[in-house]
Amino acid sequence: MAVKKITNESKWVTVGWGLLLVGGLAHMLPVQMAPVLSWSLYGVSVQMAVGVVSVVMALYFLLGNE
Numbered sequence: 001m002a003v004k005k006i007t008n009e010s011k012w013v014t015v016g017w018g019l020l021l022v023g024g025l026a027h028m029l030p031v032q033m034a035p036v037l038s039w040s041l042y043g044v045s046v047q048m049a050v051g052v053v054s055v056v057m058a059l060y061f062l063l064g065n066e
Contacts, residue, residue, distance in 0.1 A: 016057035023054035 026033045026047060037047035 016054075017062065019050055019054045019057055023050050026050060 003062055009027070030037075037045065039046045
């Protein structure tokens with residue numbers, strides 16, 4: 001059985017897809033996700049951070065990583 005080597009890039013891809021999933025859940029279930037998304041630190045809420053990073057990751061995946 002071949003063992004697949006996990007690269008640093010594949011870890012970031014996994015994190016990116018996870019953030020896209022959280023962003024989608026936050027969009028579809030705003031009331032249920034509100035307790036977590038309302039946390040903030042220095043004026044930056046979790047909702048804002050997840051939204052910005054998920055958009056950046058989506059553009060990275062859509063435009064190709066070249």
